[in-house]
Amino acid sequence: KQEVTQIPAALSVPEGENLVLNCSFTDSAIYNLQWFRQDPGKGLTSLLLIQSSQREQTSGRLNASLDKSSGRSTLYIAASQPGDSATYLCAVNDYKLSFGAGTTVTVRA
Amino acid sequence: NAGVMQNPRHLVRRRGQEARLRCSPMKGHSHVYWYRQLPEEGLKFMVYLQKENIIDESGMPKERFSAEFPKEGPSILRIQQVVRGDSAAYFCASSPPTANQETQYFGPGTRLLVL
Numbered sequence: 001k002q003e004v005t006q007i008p009a010a011l012s013v014p015e016g017e018n019l020v021l022n023c024s025f026t027d028s029a030i031y032n033l034q035w036f037r038q039d040p041g042k043g044l045t046s047l048l049l050i051q052s053s054q055r056e057q058t059s060g061r062l063n064a065s066l067d068k069s070s071g072r073s074t075l076y077i078a079a080s081q082p083g084d085s086a087t088y089l090c091a092v093n094d095y096k097l098s099f100g101a102g103t104t105v106t107v108r109a
Numbered sequence: 110n111a112g113v114m115q116n117p118r119h120l121v122r123r124r125g126q127e128a129r130l131r132c133s134p135m136k137g138h139s140h141v142y143w144y145r146q147l148p149e150e151g152l153k154f155m156v157y158l159q160k161e162n163i164i165d166e167s168g169m170p171k172e173r174f175s176a177e178f179p180k181e182g183p184s185i186l187r188i189q190q191v192v193r194g195d196s197a198a199y200f201c202a203s204s205p206p207t208a209n210q211e212t213q214y215f216g217p218g219t220r221l222l223v224l
Contacts, residue, residue, distance in 0.1 A: 032212075034212065034213075043200065089152070095165075096142060096168075097142070097154060097202075099144075101150075
């Protein structure tokens with residue numbers, strides 16, 4: 001059974017700092033890995049999708065890496081802004097998504 | 110191209126009533142997934158359906174819950190005789206026929222409150 005862990009559970013940083021969010025998973029037989037953002041009481045916004053054959057994906061200030069053999073992914077957010085405050089979810093796809101519990105990020109102005 | 114649609118967005122039911130949650134996948138998508146997010150918990154997979162077929166229902170509670178995705182119309186998640194513990198956000202996602210390698214696109218969710 002796939003287990004997905006996200007560390008840390010919560011993170012508070014001043015505006016402008018870079019953010020590093022970690023995700024680990026137990027079964028490397030995956031198709032891809034997705035990072036999502038969820039605002040309180042809202043749905044999920046897909047941020048990045050990394051296929052199992054890829055090592056990283058970038059979109060604007062976001063960069064995600066994937067090391068399938070070690071079962072790890074890292075989401076980097078550069079130059080954080082208060083608008084980045086949200087819960088970030090990592091999900092691995094082995095045809096169904098298995099989610100981590102999330103990292104709740106607070107960026108202080 | 111409209112995204113994944115879910116309705117209702119909010120649903121209030123009393124204990125013992127039935128709840129029906131609807132999901133219309135994105136155009137051209139034939140795979141539907143339902144996930145549940147209990148208060149203060151992560152999202153958990155419930156069921157994976159293709160048109161007229163349940164592919165994997167390993168995450169569905171054994172009783173009171175059922176799902177369908179008919180040839181025509183939306184996918185329906187049905188909860189009979191709701192209890193307070195069913196209060197949660199229920200999210201639907203869809204993906205195209207080349208499902209496994211593709212992004213799953215999520216709907217806005219239905220927030221069920223059982224009084």
